[in-house]
Amino acid sequence: MSDIRDIQNALIKFRDERDWEQFHNAKDLAVALNIEASELLELFLWKSANEADHERIKEELADVFAYALLLASKYELDVKEIVLAKIEKNALKYPINKSKGIAKKYTDL
Amino acid sequence: MSDIRDIQNALIKFRDERDWEQFHNAKDLAVALNIEASELLELFLWKSANEADHERIKEELADVFAYALLLASKYELDVKEIVLAKIEKNALKYPINKSKGIAKKYTDL
Amino acid sequence: MSDIRDIQNALIKFRDERDWEQFHNAKDLAVALNIEASELLELFLWKSANEADHERIKEELADVFAYALLLASKYELDVKEIVLAKIEKNALKYPINKSKGIAKKYTDL
Amino acid sequence: MSDIRDIQNALIKFRDERDWEQFHNAKDLAVALNIEASELLELFLWKSANEADHERIKEELADVFAYALLLASKYELDVKEIVLAKIEKNALKYPINKSKGIAKKYTDL
Numbered sequence: 366m367s368d369i370r371d372i373q374n375a376l377i378k379f380r381d382e383r384d385w386e387q388f389h390n391a392k393d394l395a396v397a398l399n400i401e402a403s404e405l406l407e408l409f410l411w412k413s414a415n416e417a418d419h420e421r422i423k424e425e426l427a428d429v430f431a432y433a434l435l436l437a438s439k440y441e442l443d444v445k446e447i448v449l450a451k452i453e454k455n456a457l458k459y460p461i462n463k464s465k466g467i468a469k470k471y472t473d474l
Numbered sequence: 475m476s477d478i479r480d481i482q483n484a485l486i487k488f489r490d491e492r493d494w495e496q497f498h499n500a501k502d503l504a505v506a507l508n509i510e511a512s513e514l515l516e517l518f519l520w521k522s523a524n525e526a527d528h529e530r531i532k533e534e535l536a537d538v539f540a541y542a543l544l545l546a547s548k549y550e551l552d553v554k555e556i557v558l559a560k561i562e563k564n565a566l567k568y569p570i571n572k573s574k575g576i577a578k579k580y581t582d583l
Numbered sequence: 584m585s586d587i588r589d590i591q592n593a594l595i596k597f598r599d600e601r602d603w604e605q606f607h608n609a610k611d612l613a614v615a616l617n618i619e620a621s622e623l624l625e626l627f628l629w630k631s632a633n634e635a636d637h638e639r640i641k642e643e644l645a646d647v648f649a650y651a652l653l654l655a656s657k658y659e660l661d662v663k664e665i666v667l668a669k670i671e672k673n674a675l676k677y678p679i680n681k682s683k684g685i686a687k688k689y690t691d692l
Numbered sequence: 693m694s695d696i697r698d699i700q701n702a703l704i705k706f707r708d709e710r711d712w713e714q715f716h717n718a719k720d721l722a723v724a725l726n727i728e729a730s731e732l733l734e735l736f737l738w739k740s741a742n743e744a745d746h747e748r749i750k751e752e753l754a755d756v757f758a759y760a761l762l763l764a765s766k767y768e769l770d771v772k773e774i775v776l777a778k779i780e781k782n783a784l785k786y787p788i789n790k791s792k793g794i795a796k797k798y799t800d801l
Contacts, residue, residue: 586772594775601793609742617730624723658750669750669751669755
């Protein structure tokens with residue numbers, strides 16, 4: 366079984382042991398994901414990119430993955446499939462010859 | 475090779491084809507992650523949990539995974555390892571007997 | 584003097600007493616604003632709209648205003664002017680006859 | 693009448709002309725605030741602090757103020773009062789002698 370599926374199973378087991386599925390509607394999962402992403406970002410506040418605490422990065426990034434994986438599970442999405450599909454779509458929005466070495470959004474290319 | 479590693483390799487290839495690693499410092503990756511999480515959340519704005527557009531959920535969630543995986547890669551973190559470690563840590567913060575069926579933050583338990 | 588200017592002066596005094604202007608570049612102010620907005624949102628996590636703690640709403644909303652006002656100050660923007668201008672711009676994006684009672688984004692109208 | 697009250701009246705008029713109050717529960721207002729804060733932050737993505745587009749800063753910051761002011765209105769909060777109260781509270785968390793020239797969070801002081 367894949368790593369992704371292993372992690373999702375552990376997350377679901379943790380959730381069900383605590384009877385928390387009742388709270389895990391998609392909107393609140395998306396809210397939780399945003400809160401965790403923000404806690405990760407806070408580790409860089411007033412600092413430069415290489416000054417964030419590595420131990421705390423591990424924890425906050427883990428929380429971000431937890432909610433992203435629970436959302437993927439909720440919508441029965443294959444994580445590898447949707448990310449590879451998005452990479453292909455992005456290849457069209459950001460052709461190499463137009464975007465190489467350039468940080469502009471595709472709407473500004 | 476694991477699914478996670480496959481996705482990370484595809485993301486890194488896409489980044490390097492465009493010479494984008496120069497922009498991918500950890501702070502900006504964390505900012506990008508927050509922006510994508512917010513775009514996902516926007517799909518639920520003014521709506522109830524089950525009204526979000528499924529096609530767009532796939533895209534925005536894929537973007538969230540993309541930046542989370544690039545960050546994990548940047549810090550050389552094993553995604554499965556850090557999430558399972560965080561689940562164990564959470565088991566201590568949220569003992570089943572205290573948190574079953576309850577949505578409170580551990581600081582309010 | 585306007586209320587807005589009074590608050591900004593108090594914020595700037597607080598900042599300067601602590602010699603914090605060195606950290607208050609616009610990007611970090613925007614990051615801080617996002618973090619505070621997220622802390623406000625967290626008060627609604629797993630809850631319905633009317634269940635958030637009113638005392639904590641006051642504090643977190645105050646923090647959001649603090650960073651928004653510091654940003655307005657940094658860019659020498661008149662808050663009343665920019666919000667009224669945006670309302671006018673929104674009136675064009677959301678004509679009453681097309682958007683009355685409808686929660687769609689203007690791109691979906 | 694204060695500037696703050698003028699802006700709030702304009703926002704409420706815009707909302708009521710479109711019969712949008714039905715969507716403006718506090719939770720969705722907080723979600724909208726986060727989305728706008730994120731759109732403001734996006735102007736700094738992959739850039740340094742002084743590279744953000746000033747015209748777009750005006751617009752996105754105006755959107756942040758719009759939702760923050762609608763939330764203040766919803767909870768019948770006096771913006772000046774709550775921000776000044778928070779500044780006083782912060783003065784206790786960040787005594788000048790301990791925090792001068794230091795960017796640490798009060799929990800790390």
